Every structure is written in structure tokens, then in C-alpha cells.
Amino acid sequence: MKDIILQISLRSIRIHFLRSVLAALGIVIGVVAISSMGMMGANMTLSVTEELSKMANIVVITAASGSGGGPGGGPGGFGGASDKKISEEEFRDIQKIAEKYGLVYVVYRESDTIKVGDVKGRSTIYGLDEDVMRQIFTLSDGVFPKSTSSVLVGPTLAERYDLKIGSRIKIGDEDEGITNTVKVVGILEERGMSNDINSDMAIIGSEKLFTGIYGNEGEYDQVNLILNDINDSQKARADILDKMNRKETTVNVQDSSRMLESITSSLGTMTTFVMAIAGISLLVAATSIFNVMMMSVTERVREIGIMRSIGAQKSEIRRMFLYESIVLGVVGATIGAVLALAIGWVVVLAMVGSTDYFFLPESLWYIPFAMLVGIAVCVLSGVYPAWRAAGLDPVEALRAE
Amino acid sequence: MPGDSIIELCEVTKVYPLPAGNVIALDRVSMTISDGEFVAIMGPSGSGKTTLLNQLGCLDRPTSGDLFISDRNTREMNDRELTSLRLNTIGYIFQRFNLLPLLSAYENVEFPYLMKHRRPDSSGRVGDLLAQVGIDRAMATHKPPELSGGQQQRVAIARALVNDPQILLCDEPTGNLDSVTGQQIMEMLTELNRKGRTIIIVTHDPGVARYAQRIIKVRDGRVT
Ligand SMILES: Nc1ncnc2c1ncn2[C@@H]1O[C@H](COP(=O)(O)OP(=O)(O)OP(=O)(O)O)[C@@H](O)[C@H]1O
Numbered sequence: 001m002k003d004i005i006l007q008i009s010l011r012s013i014r015i016h017f018l019r020s021v022l023a024a025l026g027i028v029i030g031v032v033a034i035s036s037m038g039m040m041g042a043n044m045t046l047s048v049t050e051e052l053s054k055m056a057n058i059v060v061i062t063a064a065s066g067s068g069g070g071p072g073g074g075p076g077g078f079g080g081a082s083d084k085k086i087s088e089e090e091f092r093d094i095q096k097i098a099e100k101y102g103l104v105y106v107v108y109r110e111s112d113t114i115k116v117g118d119v120k121g122r123s124t125i126y127g128l129d130e131d132v133m134r135q136i137f138t139l140s141d142g143v144f145p146k147s148t149s150s151v152l153v154g155p156t157l158a159e160r161y162d163l164k165i166g167s168r169i170k171i172g173d174e175d176e177g178i179t180n181t182v183k184v185v186g187i188l189e190e191r192g193m194s195n196d197i198n199s200d201m202a203i204i205g206s207e208k209l210f211t212g213i214y215g216n217e218g219e220y221d222q223v224n225l226i227l228n229d230i231n232d233s234q235k236a237r238a239d240i241l242d243k244m245n246r247k248e249t250t251v252n253v254q255d256s257s258r259m260l261e262s263i264t265s266s267l268g269t270m271t272t273f274v275m276a277i278a279g280i281s282l283l284v285a286a287t288s289i290f291n292v293m294m295m296s297v298t299e300r301v302r303e304i305g306i307m308r309s310i311g312a313q314k315s316e317i318r319r320m321f322l323y324e325s326i327v328l329g330v331v332g333a334t335i336g337a338v339l340a341l342a343i344g345w346v347v348v349l350a351m352v353g354s355t356d357y358f359f360l361p362e363s364l365w366y367i368p369f370a371m372l373v374g375i376a377v378c379v380l381s382g383v384y385p386a387w388r389a390a391g392l393d394p395v396e397a398l399r400a401e
Numbered sequence: 402m403p404g405d406s407i408i409e410l411c412e413v414t415k416v417y418p419l420p421a422g423n424v425i426a427l428d429r430v431s432m433t434i435s436d437g438e439f440v441a442i443m444g445p446s447g448s449g450k451t452t453l454l455n456q457l458g459c460l461d462r463p464t465s466g467d468l469f470i471s472d473r474n475t476r477e478m479n480d481r482e483l484t485s486l487r488l489n490t491i492g493y494i495f496q497r498f499n500l501l502p503l504l505s506a507y508e509n510v511e512f513p514y515l516m517k518h519r520r521p522d523s524s525g526r527v528g529d530l531l532a533q534v535g536i537d538r539a540m541a542t543h544k545p546p547e548l549s550g551g552q553q554q555r556v557a558i559a560r561a562l563v564n565d566p567q568i569l570l571c572d573e574p575t576g577n578l579d580s581v582t583g584q585q586i587m588e589m590l591t592e593l594n595r596k597g598r599t600i601i602i603v604t605h606d607p608g609v610a611r612y613a614q615r616i617i618k619v620r621d622g623r624v625t
């Protein structure tokens with residue numbers, strides 16, 4: 001049916017086209033800003049989540065530094081160094097408990113000075129069982145080490161020191177006189193951030209090579225458990241903690257689900273914050289809509305007086321102005337939504353570096369969300385002007401020029 | 402022909418408070434208009450004729466005094482009820498046409514019809530009324546600013562009649578019309594009056610006033 005009130009609103013928008021466009025522009029910008037910020041956050045979260053879930057199957061066990069170890073060393077950081085080591089005996093116990101969940105292996109770790117040619121630097125040196133190496137690493141070049149003087153190097157380290165197969169690295173400080181020269185036999189594929197072994201910047205050798213340099217045989221820096229089923233992570237953690245720490249706290253256990261949770265939640269907070277800032281643009285839009293609506297009311301006082309005096313109810317007048325702001329809101333929000341697809345894509349590409357997740361509902365959801373917010377802002381900005389218009393006295397309004 | 406009272410004013414006073422002092426536009430006006438009467442209101446410019454008509458048309462509330470429409474005290478009616486009285490019972494032809502600028506002539510006449518019936522006119526009533534006041538189909542598509550003063554007034558008359566009001570209030574309806582059209586309009590009003598409508602017309606023109614059964618004279622806000 002023909003709604004004459006809506007007709008009047010549409011015509012009023014049309015004759016004040018430029019003004020209406022400018023008012024709607026604020027909403028367009030607001031919707032674009034909110035949705036692209038939201039999508040950026042969502043895409044970031046999705047990409048970090050996927051990155052992290054690659055290592056969701058890893059449980060890291062370190063010695064609890066607080067127990068009987070005396071002073072020195074805070075609680076073992078995330079895969080970080082701790083003075084306390086895990087003894088061979090404790091490892092056996094852990095193995096007994098955790099074997100059923102997956103592969104349990106020990107890690108020797110030390111940070112040391114290295115020298116390649118004339119270039120000095122520092123690197124982490126890992127000592128690992130040869131079989132374990134084969135299971136957890138893939139090589140981009142070369143072979144796994146077969147002797148106690150051959151090592152694998154991470155891709156970042158290789159690039160920094162220009163290491164090739166056959167390159168030699170001096171481990172240890174020359175000033176202290178003890179150096180060991182090792183030969184690169186393999187280069188690892190990039191593995192990214194991980195909480196078990198950060199291999200990209202590391203030198204990896206056999207256990208023998210490691211203990212040959214640093215001693216401390218049977219005193220491990222870390223025990224890793226690679227789960228067969230990632231859903232076991234909480235259970236395995238509880239199990240190990242329960243049995244190992246029965247008498248006193250001997251080990252810390254870190255599973256990645258907690259880290260994932262905390263990162264996701266801080267990304268969520270950041271997204272909300274950025275969106276709130278983008279929301280300020282809607283506040284600006286609200287003032288401009290409000291302004292335009294007030295102008296529209298002032299210009300049409302006489303028209304309102306005529307309508308009221310020939311029998312239009314206050315509600316019809318309110319409706320007329322609310323329609324006007326709703327139309328501005330819907331048009332602005334729709335244009336904003338279309339632009340948000342394009343601009344959001346660019347923002348996500350620039351900030352997250354990948355648009356793999358762009359079309360997922362978790363990401364696209366921000367567009368209708370921002371549209372709704374934009375339309376709501378418009379309607380709210382139109383409420384007072386509409387109410388003012390409806391409240392005008394018919395006779396007074398009729399006398400207006 | 403006149404029957405029971407349809408409009409009754411008791412000591413109706415209208416005061417406009419202005420910075421320069423109060424303007425008493427209507428001063429304790431009391432009068433009765435019977436159902437089906439044809440009344441002319443005459444008086445000099447600024448005497449309060451429009452103010453009086455606005456009271457009769459329930460556009461405005463009295464500062465003091467009571468106004469009864471069909472024996473209902475308008476003081477006891479809320480804005481909604483007064484508005485629907487204006488929509489259904491009263492037709493108002495303004496001194497200044499007062500057409501809605503965004504609507505075509507046809508839509509202007511249709512507007513009160515839509516407000517009342519909530520559906521478009523399918524009976525052809527809008528078109529018939531426009532034809533009766535001499536606005537043809539082509540002209541009916543024009544917006545008010547594209548029409549002459551006389552044409553606008555005729556559209557305004559058709560609009561006032563569209564909901565078939567019991568009371569028709571006219572503020573100088575022929576002031577902008579040539580004498581031939583003016584006469585046609587007056588004959589239309591007379592015909593409506595014959596069909597039982599109450600007609601109250603403000604005019605300066607004694608020739609127009611002759612159509613009325615009774616003349617009310619207003620001077621300085623008082624009915625004499
Ligand atoms: N809204 C208002 N505010 C202040 N004064 C008003 C208002 N409306 C009318 N008046 C005053 O009330 C008096 C009566 O005005 P009104 O319009 O009723 O005169 P009128 O008889 O219709 O005159 P005209 O023949 O020129 O149309 C005038 O003095 C006018 O200035």
C-alpha cells in the first residue's frame with residue numbers, strides 16, 4: 001500500500017539530496033571503520049589461533065624452580081631457561097605416566113656464544129635424541145647428523161650467518177679458551193614460534209654432542225610430550241602434575257591451550273578497543289544526522305502545522321521524521337557495508353597479511369553488526385528531532401514562514 | 402433546517418502572550434451554531450476572525466472558557482481526540498491555501514483520506530472532488546508551487562471536503578478566485594449546506610455573506 005508519510009520523507013530527502021548524502025556519509029564512514037576494525041581483529045584472532053593450534057599437541061614439562069632448588073631462577077618461563085633441571089629419575093617417572101598419551105622425550109638446552117667465520121653471536125643449542133629429531137623435524141636441505149660433531153641449524157640462523165651444508169660453527173667463548181667446532185649437515189624447515197623447541201634460531205645436535213660440550217648428563221632442561229590426541233592436553237597435564245607433585249612440587253607443566261586462551265582473549269580486548277575508537281566516527285555521524293534532522297524540522301514547521309491541522313496525528317509526524325533518519329541510516333549503512341568489504345579486505349591484508357579467513361562468518365559478521373549499529377545511531381539521532389516536530393503547536397506552526 | 406447546536410462557545414478567551422504585552426485576540430466570546438447552519442463571520446482585519454475559526458476548528462485550545470463540539474467539551478479531549486475530530490468531523494479551508502509542497506494536487510486531496518481510511522481511494526472520490534472544483538487530471542499531477550493561487554485554493558477546498566466533514570470552516574475561500582469561480586465555489590458550499598453540512602465562512606465580501614443564513618460580526622476580539 002502507498003504510505004504517503006514515507007513518500008513525503010523520501011521526497012524530502014530527494015530535494016535535499018546533497019545535505020542528505022553528506023549526513024549519510026558519516027554513517028558510511030562509521031560503518032566502514034567499525035566493520036573493518038572488527039574484521040581485522042577477527043582475522044588476526046583466527047590466524048593466530050591457527051598458528052597456535054599447530055602446537056596445541058605439545059605439553060612442556062620443566063622443573064619447578066621453587067622446590068628445594070634454593071634461590072635462583074624465577075618460575076620457568078614459557079619454554080624459557082630455568083636453573084633447575086629434571087633428573088634422569090624424574091624423567092623415567094614422567095615417561096611412565098605420560099607414555100600412553102604420546103611421545104615423551106628429553107631436551108638439553110643451553111644458550112652460548114657462537115662464531116661463524118669472523119662473525120660472532122649467540123644462539124640456543126639443543127641436545128636431542130637422534131630418533132626424536134627425525135620425528136619432530138623436517139629438513140629443507142641436507143641430512144640428519146650421524147656424528148657427535150655434526151649439527152642441524154634453524155633456517156633463520158642459517159640465513160643470518162649465511163650457513164650452508166658443510167659450514168662450520170664455533171660454539172663457546174674463545175676468551176675462555178673452550179671452543180668446539182661443529183659442522184652443519186642439515187638445515188631445518190621453518191617451524192615458527194613454538195613452546196617446545198624454538199628451532200628457527202637454534203643449533204641442534206645429538207645428546208652426546210651437547211653433554212660433550214656442557215656435561216650435565218642426565219640433567220634435562222625440559223621434557224616434552226607430543227600428544228597423539230590434542231584433546232588429551234588437559235588430562236595429561238593433570239595426570240603429570242598429580243603424580244609428580246604428590247609430595248612436593250617438582251615439575252611445571254605447560255600446555256598450549258592456556259596460552260591460546262590468553263592470547264585470544266587479549267586479541268578480543270584489543271579488537272573491542274579498536275572498534276570503540278572506530279565507533280567515535282559514528283558519534284560524529286550521529287551529530288551530523290541530528291543536525292540535518294533538526295534543519296529538516298525547522299524548514300518544515302509550516303508543513304507540520306498543515307498536516308497536524310488537517311488531522312495528522314503526532315505519531316504520523318514522528319513517523320515522517322523517523323523514516324527520514326532510518327532511510328539515511330539504511331542507505332548509509334548499506335553503502336558502508338559494500339565499501340567495508342573492499343576496505344576491510346585491504347586492511348586485513350595489510351595488518352594480518354593474509355585474507356584466508358576473510359570470508360568466514362566470524363569475520364564477515366562484523367559487517368551486519370556495524371550496519372545495525374549505524375542504523376541504530378541514525379534512528380536515535382532522529383528521535384529527538386521527530387519528537388520536537390510532533391510536539392509543535394499546529395497554529396504556531398501554521399504561522400511559520 | 403437548523404437543528405441542535407453542533408458548536409457552542411462559552412466565554413471563550415484567547416490571549417497571545419507577547420513580549421510587548423498580551424494580545425487578547427478573543428475576548429469572552431459566547432455563541433451557538435446549530436447543526437446544518439450556514440454562518441458568515443465578518444469583521445475588519447485583525448479583529449480575530451481567524452483566531453475564532455481556529456477555535457471552532459479545534460486547532461487551538463481556548464486560554465479560558467469552554468468549547469463544545471456536538472455537546473462534547475473539547476477541554477476534556479486529549480490531543481489524539483482533537484486531531485481525529487479535525488480529521489473526521491471538521492474540514493478547514495485556510496486563508497493561505499496551506500497545501501503540502503511535497504505532494505501533488507491529487508495527493509494533497511488524498512492525504513486526509515489516507516489518514517482516515519489507511520488505504521488509497523478506490524472510489525474515485527478524490528478525482529471527482531478535483532473535477533468538481535475544476536482541476537483536471539493533468540493539473541492534479543502538479544505540485545502546489547506550479548499552480549496559480551486560485552488553483553491552489555480549489556485544491557484546498559477539495560481537500561477539506563474529502564472526508565465528508567460535518568462542519569466546514571472556510572477562511573476567505575473566495576478571496577483569491579475570480580468572481581465566476583468564486584460563485585461556483587459558493588454554489589458548491591450552498592449545495593453542501595443543503596445536504597446538511599454546517600458551514601462557517603469568514604469573508605470581507607458582502608456578496609459572499611449573502612449566501613449565509615446568519616452573519617456574526619467580530620470586532621476587537623468580541624462578537625457583537
Ligand atoms: N500566534 C499569534 N501570536 C500573537 N498574536 C497573534 C497570533 N495570532 C493572531 N494574533 C493577533 O490576534 C489578532 C487577531 O488575529 P487574526 O489572525 O484572528 O485576525 P483576522 O481577523 O483573521 O485578520 P485578517 O482579516 O487580516 O485575516 C491580531 O491582532 C493578531 O496580531
Ligand SMILES: [Mg+2]
Pocket residue numbers: 450451452496572
Ligand atoms: Mg484571518
